[in-house]
Amino acid sequence: MPQPVQYRGMTLLVPDNDSEWKEYFAHARQHRLVMRKCTACGLMRYPPTHGCPWCMDLGWTWQEVSGRGTIYSYETVVHAIQPGFKELTPYAVVLVELDEQRGQPTSDEALRMVANLVKPDGSPEAESNVAIGKRVRVVFTDLADHLSLPQFMLNDEPATGRVWRLED
């Protein structure tokens, strides 16, 4: 049984019987971002659920994705709730839409992930640099032998579509 991981005052538990997340985080520890891919309909899904949300099939494989995407929405936490996050404020939580499988199987659907927008050293990206439409890529924060957190940082490429951020 892997030890609980202490991170920013929280206890993260990924026990051996966590049939959804254990292998996901093990791949992340190898710095691979993986999605579950249905062996019947071929669609990927996140989070790594047991059944396929579209065809109900239970067969799946892990599929590595590029880790590149676009900020679909964001928020800036100024008043942190978790004590371990107070020193990071203001920090951005981003909803990232991955490049793979955008608009599938319906135009409104996509592989989207919640993470923080960080700088190369892992600290929060400056608030003025956070905006919907900006391009990002995945980076990994190693927390233990069996667990890394996928995070995102800005990627140096042109934005796709309209770039927008809340006025100061």
Place this chain on the structure above:
Amino acid sequence: MPAHTRNLRDKYCVVGVGETEYSRNSGRTTRAMAVEAIRKAMLDAGLRGRDVDGMMSYQNNDSTPANWVAADLGIRLNFYMDVLGGGSSTEALIGLAMGAIEAGMCQTIAVFRSMNGYTEFRIGGTGVRAASPVRGQDLAQRPFGMTSAGQNFALTFMRHMYEYGTTSEQVAHVKAAHSKHASQNPKALLKDRVTVDDVLKSRWIVKPLHLLDCCVETDNATCVIVTSAERARDLRQRPIRVLGVAGRVNKPRTDFHWAHGPITRVAGYYAKDIVFGQAGISPEDVDVTGSYDAFTFTTMLQLEEYGFCKKGEGGHYVSSGIIELGGKRPNNTSGGHLCEGYTHGMSMVIENVRQLRGTVDDYCPRAADGVHTYDYAPGRCRQIKDAETSMNLGWAIPATGSALIMRR
């Protein structure tokens, strides 16, 4: 194919309502508060212990179960159930109560919610809730500093601003309107009127939410009693009939609703056809609304999703004066969660029942005699003239909702 039926329209009524004081220092147990709220609702309805034989509540391991509370009131239950749930449970449990009575399991049900939402289990997620271990589905959000209700909803609000041009100033009108209503409500926790500018100048919590965009954590208990229209005829109050009820209705992928867009769509999109279909009315027929104003933005999102305005025009709707007392369709005439106190949805149903009866407690000179002047100047009235039809819009997360239409 419509998922609705009109089989039960007009057959069930809300016959009693009651609540404790709204405070931030109850100094007592959820059991004591629940007993007080249920007792008040029973006296309001003219019911005695032997007349109530069903009880339901919702909670998140932060309350006292129904079978303990019932004993304090001499009630022996033929049916009881405590469900795991927060916002949007109110309307759904009223529907379930109707179903239990229809099935012959019992005759009269008290639905209650009791919580020390400020002094014990902080609804905002601080304290005990923040310290709990993170596992399973929580791993998708909490390790990234996303745990409170505000943090869970802000991505939706920000995307709405991006897609539709909704502004902080527009939604601040919700707080201003509800504070106006609360100032006419003797029970309200926050009675001071605030302006749009006050909201915009209050400190940031999680952008785009300012402090005054967020509701007020409260200690309280609340109760609504449901029975058949036939039984209601013999009781003390004018019966308020249920025309339609929906919930808890989900968006697809509710495990992680960000996966299924548009994320600016909320569960009311799916609930509205059920509830309006049962009731056989349209939004234009509704005189007063009760939105789940956990945040200013949630009121805006619900009103547009249920069709009170076009999708995307919620910002304009809530800033037009329509939702204020004296406007075409006032919303949360008690002050709601933003000002009266946070009750997980119950208090807006209680308020609408009283509006339909014509018996809200306001500061009209002869309110105690049931005479209202419909003067909405500060320090006066909040009773709506001739309110016939109300609608409640329950909300939990953007992907979960409930709704209730009642008529006098």
